[in-house]
Amino acid sequence: MAFTIFVTAPQLAPAGLRILEAAGCRTILMRDGSSTAEVEQTLASEPVDAVISRTVELSAAAIHSCPTLKVISKHGVGVPNIDVAAATARSIPVYVTAGANAQSVAELTLGLMLAAARKIALLDGELRAGRWTRAQDGVQLAGRRLGLVGFGQIGQRVAKVALALGMEVEAFDPGLRGPSPVAGVVLHDALEALLPRTDVLSLHIPLNPHTRNLIDAARLALLPRGAILINTARGEVIDEPALIAALRSGALFAAGLDTMAVEPLPADSPLAALPNVVLTPHVGGSTAAALEGMATGAAHNVLGFLTGQAPDPSACVNPQVFSSNDKSPS
The missing domain is CATH 3.40.50.720 (NAD(P)-binding Rossmann-like Domain)
Structure with missing residues (x-):
């Protein structure tokens, strides 16, 4: 038939x-x-x-x-x-x-992490504008702690590369029990236990009623000052106004976002005006x-x-x- x-x-x-x-x-x-x-x-x-x-x-x-x-x-x-x-x-x-698309999304996650930590997009724009701006406050990732929320196929791929970079890696995934599927990664039973220990937070979770606005103002406040946030999952898992406030105040050093709460991103979005945000238009799986x-x-x-x-x-x-x-x- x-x-x-x-x-x-x-x-x-x-x-x-x-x-x-x-x-x-x-x-x-x-x-x-x-x-x-x-x-x-x-x-x-x-x-x-x-x-x-x-x-x-x-x-x-x-x-x-x-x-x-x-x-x-x-x-x-x-x-x-x-x-x-x-x-x-x-x-x-x-x-x-x-x-x-797990490998492609994992690679973009790592790209956003490096770009946010070293201000690559900002410095590229400065150089193209004729300014030799040499930022002195980039973040070296080796020795920092990566916190993964969601530890499925994407998160596990990110973890392996981060470990190779010299990062410590910890994760929270309520669907996982028992030993970590990636050697060297510490698993936590609660998100609130992971966040205070996280220098770079990367999200790898689906959007559902339990995860919508999961990363809100209260949870952002649990991160160490100067942390970096990466999101290649769904924009709605973050309380976007709270994220913008944390980026403006310096509570967060930077963010790398492939997904936003409203897509396509509105031209007047505050995210587009922030120099410490690296944005891509939901292209994690677009290879x-x-x-x-x-x-x-x-x-x-x-x-x-x-x-x-x-x-x-x-x-x-x-x-x-x-x-x-x-x-x-x-």
């Missing part, structure tokens, strides 16, 4: 498209990758079996409008753009491509290798489910759908 796969973007990495083509699928790409109206119109008018979801919203109305829809896979790991509750109500599993990994992972997820070949159950964010009906991931 030929399946119809709808990709909510104008393109998918060729490796992913080849997998779908080899399976005889009909693939629909969007004309406008930001149009929720186009998503809803396509799902209401086409016999779509599966959606590979990029960044545009996949609403409850869109999900309910397509009676043939059987499975959704996110091209990535964050699902705030997908109405998972609506999918669950329809007994539609929602998969993610966990780990596909050819990461895009290919996410595309192939998403293609395997939807085809695996549609053909009964069981995608990795741990990649499903709403596994309860398998106990509430006759469907099975196997």
